[in-house]
Amino acid sequence: MTREYLKKATLTSTSNASEVHETAKAILDDIEAGGDSKAMEYAAKFDRYEGNVLLTAQEIEAAIALVPEKLKADIRFAHDNVRRFAEVQKSTLTDVEMEIEPGFVAGQKAIPVDAAGCYVPGGRYSHIASAIMTVTTAKVAGCHSITACSPPRPGVGIAPAIVYAAHICGADNILAMGGVQGVAAMTFGLFGLPKANILVGPGNQFVAEAKRILFGRVGIDMIAGPTDSLILADKDADAHIVATDLVSQAEHGYNSPVWLVTDDKALAETVMEMVPSLIDELPDTNRENAFAAWRDYAEVIVCKDRVEMAKCSDDYAPEHLTVQAKDLDWWLDTLTCYGSLFLGEETTVSYGDKATGTNHVLPTSGAASYTGGLSVHKYMKIVTWQRTTRDASKAVAEATARISRLEGMEGHARAADVRLAKYFPGENFDLSAES
Numbered sequence: 534m535t536r537e538y539l540k541k542a543t544l545t546s547t548s549n550a551s552e553v554h555e556t557a558k559a560i561l562d563d564i565e566a567g568g569d570s571k572a573m574e575y576a577a578k579f580d581r582y583e584g585n586v587l588l589t590a591q592e593i594e595a596a597i598a599l600v601p602e603k604l605k606a607d608i609r610f611a612h613d614n615v616r617r618f619a620e621v622q623k624s625t626l627t628d629v630e631m632e633i634e635p636g637f638v639a640g641q642k643a644i645p646v647d648a649a650g651c652y653v654p655g656g657r658y659s660h661i662a663s664a665i666m667t668v669t670t671a672k673v674a675g676c677h678s679i680t681a682c683s684p685p686r687p688g689v690g691i692a693p694a695i696v697y698a699a700h701i702c703g704a705d706n707i708l709a710m711g712g713v714q715g716v717a718a719m720t721f722g723l724f725g726l727p728k729a730n731i732l733v734g735p736g737n738q739f740v741a742e743a744k745r746i747l748f749g750r751v752g753i754d755m756i757a758g759p760t761d762s763l764i765l766a767d768k769d770a771d772a773h774i775v776a777t778d779l780v781s782q783a784e785h786g787y788n789s790p791v792w793l794v795t796d797d798k799a800l801a802e803t804v805m806e807m808v809p810s811l812i813d814e815l816p817d818t819n820r821e822n823a824f825a826a827w828r829d830y831a832e833v834i835v836c837k838d839r840v841e842m843a844k845c846s847d848d849y850a851p852e853h854l855t856v857q858a859k860d861l862d863w864w865l866d867t868l869t870c871y872g873s874l875f876l877g878e879e880t881t882v883s884y885g886d887k888a889t890g891t892n893h894v895l896p897t898s899g900a901a902s903y904t905g906g907l908s909v910h911k912y913m914k915i916v917t918w919q920r921t922t923r924d925a926s927k928a929v930a931e932a933t934a935r936i937s938r939l940e941g942m943e944g945h946a947r948a949a950d951v952r953l954a955k956y957f958p959g960e961n962f963d964l965s966a967e968s
Contacts, residue, residue: 536845539801540833542790557713557742564717572723575714581687587724588696588707596696608698612665614890619673619909626910636925643913645675646752650719650729652736653683653699655692656711657786657818662887664698666894666907667734672703674912678727679704680719684711716743720751733907735894754907758898761790762882763851765842767858768797774878775857776807780823781883782853784815787825793833794845801833843867850901853882872901923956931962938966
């Protein structure tokens with residue numbers, strides 16, 4: 534399959550991964566051993582914050598009072614969309630039961646985890662939307678305890694709009710602590726918090742690595758790397774909109790890949806000409822991030838036709854996938870690997886990132902090849918149960934005994950044997966593994 538790279542990335546999402554792992558692991562081990570006081574030491578070192586870490590009701594109300602009414606209305610609008618979408622998602626997961634054999638009933642139950650820890654980035658940018666996405670879905674799922682954790686700013690604390698969003702979306706506790714130390718605090722149950730059963734939410738590379746290390750002793754939404762976005766565009770796409778959308782995602786961070794895949798070389802070249810000037814027009818921090826991301830991680834790929842474009846996209850399995858091409862239904866039916874799909878020029882990743890209702894916590898670094906993003910389902914445990922009568926257990930017991938003996942698991946076989954002997958006294962059963 535021929536792919537022409539007009540621009541090729543010089544770095545990948547795994548660059549410097551080993552150094553990040555060692556740093557995150559050392560901090561986690563240190564905090565687990567040292568508890569609250571050690572977490573506060575790291576908060577002072579990395580957050581440069583020594584204020585109260587578990588917000589009181591009075592501190593929450595004071596922060597809310599600082600949020601402009603127009604912004605409050607926007608947050609409520611986004612929260613309502615995310616909540617309603619999550620409620621529809623939850624309705625697709627129902628308790629069921631079926632009769633396996635006459636008198637032998639098995640079933641499924643969906644049970645929410647008890648305690649959720651929601652990480653909300655707040656360092657480089659104040660990710661208000663991440664509070665909405667993570668806390669709202671946990672609340673709809675039915676988690677009994679929800680902690681929102683966000684990095685405080687020196688001498689200020691958590692951004693008031695994040696506090697407001699977390700509060701109205703249903704957070705039971707709001708923790709002013711960032712980075713690995715914030716993740717550790719929720720996992721280990723520091724500062725009187727319940728130990729989290731699941732950690733969710735985006736974060737920098739150290740937060741992502743901490744979640745990876747902790748996975749197993751606690752659940753996580755996914756192992757996430759830097760955010761990434763891919764645009765599929767044909768000759769009819771608006772080059773200015775394509776370039777703007779690429780830059781809008783590159784501003785996430787210096788290591789956030791953006792990719793353009795097209796079957797029109799002229800469009801690709803036009804977009805590449807436009808991007809630098811669009812980056813130059815951004816505010817300082819945004820410009821620095823977008824410039825580095827475009828320079829080191831961006832790729833522009835020309836394919837021969839849309840079939841090859843779709844295959845290329847599926848190979849990349851992007852977190853965000855935008856289609857700006859004709860015949861949107863064909864793309865919807867054909868594409869299989871993405872975190873969230875944005876069909877047509879009229880929508881954009883930014884909509885999904887902030888206010889559409891679909892969740893913006895999504896798989897990165899190719900993980901969309903095997904998983905979707907954060908949803909209400911991530912907070913739910915799908916458990917099974919069974920019940921039977923003595924008569925209905927007969928055939929199952931016989932099969933269990935014979936299969937167990939064939940496997941060499943005599944103890945399992947005898948658990949079936951004793952029931953057959955008790956429930957059907959006097960009957961003879963062939964329970965050996967031999968034919």
